Amino acid sequence: MTNRLFDRSVAPAALPEADTRGPWRYLWWLVRVRPWPLVLGAVLGTAWMVPLALVPLVIGRAIDEAGRPGGDQAGLLLWSLLALGLGVLQAAAGAGLIQAAVGAEAHALSYTHRVLMRHVVRLGATLRDKARSGDVAASAAADVESIGNAFEVVGRTVGAVVAAVLVAVALTATSPVLGLAVLIGVPAAVLGIGPLLRPLQERDEAQREHMGVATSQAGDIVAGLRILRGIGGEAGFAERFRRTSQDVRRAGESAGRMEAWLQAAGVLLPGLVTVGIVWLGARLALQGTITAGELIAFYGASAFLTLPVSTATEAAETLSLAKVAAGRVCALLRLTPDDTQPAHPRPLPPGPLSLADPHTGVTAEAGRLTVVVTPADRTGDLADRFTRPGGPRDGTPAVLLGGVPLDRVDLAELRSRVLRSGPADTLFSGTLREELAARADRSPRELDRALFAADAADVVEALPAGLDTHVDEGGRALSGGQRQRLVLARALLAAPDVLVLEDPTSSVDAHTEARVVERVAALRAGRTTVVFSDSPLWRGVADREARPGPDRVPGSPDRSAGVPS
Structure with missing residues (x-):
């Protein structure tokens, strides 16, 4: 009333x-x-x-x-x-x-x-x-x-x-x-x-x-x-x-x-x-x-x-x-966010952006696909360092994004140019089209390309009304592999300058994973992509592979240098 x-x-x-x-x-x-x-x-x-x-x-x-x-x-x-x-x-x-x-x-x-x-x-x-x-x-x-x-x-x-x-x-x-x-x-x-x-x-x-x-x-x-x-x-x-x-x-x-x-x-x-x-x-x-x-x-x-x-x-x-x-x-x-707006933000350079972590030695060259091999229980901590602007809380130097310390980047610009997608991501309720193409400037062709790269076209075809099918909160009616591929398609469709993916194919079979890694590498050509995975398929398509030393992973004592390869 x-x-x-x-x-x-x-x-x-x-x-x-x-x-x-x-x-x-x-x-x-x-x-x-x-x-x-x-x-x-x-x-x-x-x-x-x-x-x-x-x-x-x-x-x-x-x-x-x-x-x-x-x-x-x-x-x-x-x-x-x-x-x-x-x-x-x-x-x-x-x-x-x-x-x-x-x-x-x-x-x-x-x-x-x-x-x-x-x-x-x-x-x-x-x-x-x-x-x-x-x-x-x-x-x-x-x-x-x-x-x-x-x-x-x-x-x-x-x-x-x-x-x-x-x-x-x-x-x-x-x-x-x-x-x-x-x-x-x-x-x-x-x-x-x-x-x-x-x-x-x-x-x-x-x-x-x-x-x-x-x-x-x-x-x-x-x-x-x-x-x-x-x-x-x-x-x-x-x-x-x-x-x-x-x-x-x-x-x-x-x-x-x-x-x-x-x-x-x-x-x-x-x-x-x-x-x-x-x-x-x-x-x-x-x-x-x-x-x-x-x-x-x-x-x-x-x-x-x-x-x-x-x-x-x-x-x-x-x-x-x-x-x-x-x-x-x-x-x-009264809860306070870890990410705070810097007092004097510095602009990021245009075009593809590089990522460099002086603490772990991990670097991702601009416009290249880098696979980071690290223990599964530390993947989230590393992904936090690469995408969160909260600054070094343990005395370690900040990650450099395009040469600019991450804690000096304007929050709005950071969120528009860097995207992290991981296993904790979920699907919200609404039609699948609204869920994937939230931005109005994405064309149907771009949506089809993202679905193809994530090998999710068959998921859409199996739904009663295709992209107009209403998805329940969390995508409960879908299998784990279907949800993961749709979440990946959503991240690819956003087309950020830097895309950080955490185990993006952990819930799919080897044949599906092989198709996904090849297509994602092709779709993201010219843009910076960082994938946290120990899958040999991802390592096979990577332009560069990085292995941070175990003692340099966040949460571990600082005793040895990272070993990029």
Whole structure:
């Protein structure tokens, strides 16, 4: 449900930076960014709640007018019309309150989603090393929803507070004793709920942590399901996930029990206040201190007070959950990318670019195909050095790209001219054509050439609608070899000046690999290509082969020089 009044689009560039110094500061930042939905919700919430509080008082006066000997019928009619007017006002304000509350909730949801997605893009490939995928998914779903719920209840809460104060003042003016009972009883009922909030928050945090672990495990299992079946590990991982699911269930039950106690307190405590006020009012009526109409008014007003207390209970609960959720969101937003923009970037030379690593001795000549033979467990570290501009973190010199240190290259230029493709790459959901040819300036001929070079044309032909077939997230319906060839085709179609490939044919058979290496070498002729592989087929088509010394591979002590061949 959306409303154009609250659905004005905000350009990504205009989205301000979030305040991540703490959960309350983040929630207050959301309020400051766009306060009007909350202000309107508070006004309409007050206009909706106050008539509810005044109706019992008006009806009490009408009863007194009707019961007075020789009562004034005009006065009775006036109070009756006033009660009707309050009902109409409440109905109109209630309709507007729904719209305002949804608008405030949509604002919190939208902005939190935007700042999360923007930061995920900023983190890029470093996100996998800094946060579990389950934490990101849970924040984008459950945490964002919890924050939105807190904004939705603000209007009703403000209205409840104003109405409760108004009722207390009105009752005090009629009977100071009853007014004092209300002024003491209602805050006491609200404060009595307070001790339950901390345990609820702690149990919600525990449940959220278990949910993040379970989501991460589920994603890992789905991504590697074919491999798990192949090695007979499917049952073992299913049992592990079953245990994790039970942990989530137990944590949810624990949080649910505490929430049930909170809800019960929200009914019991204001109920006790109502019973006490009615008993005291009845005693005063018997003594003749108050009239029958005033007694009815007191009863109706005290019964109404259960609504503000229950609303306050709901607000306390949602704010507690929102605090936990905002803390999780802030933790993600505080993650910093390893790749930073240099203060004074240097431009790269035009044309083919060379790569040279002074630390490992590995060099890739401009416009040539270089195969780097290195231990499989160190391939990712070397590929990071060749493509990540974070700079030398262990005291080693930076890699030179076209003679320019990698940590001095402008990030936008680096990402447009250097592309890394490895086993962690995946396929996103959408049509295969959109997935492969994301850039509009790629022609159908170039797409066909990339598919041919990756030996993926048969994969496309086997799909029901060819390139227009919708691909599930991660390409789950495809085999490992099919996914790898399509990912390779996507990298080739991008046609970067420098292409770094990590084991690009590890999931295909030898015949397919032979075709791929020959075609890739032909397609990439004149452009710099670095392939990390120990396959003799790749080494056979290489213009140059490099073997960094084992002690020079990132993560190893620096004791010997690399040995390029």
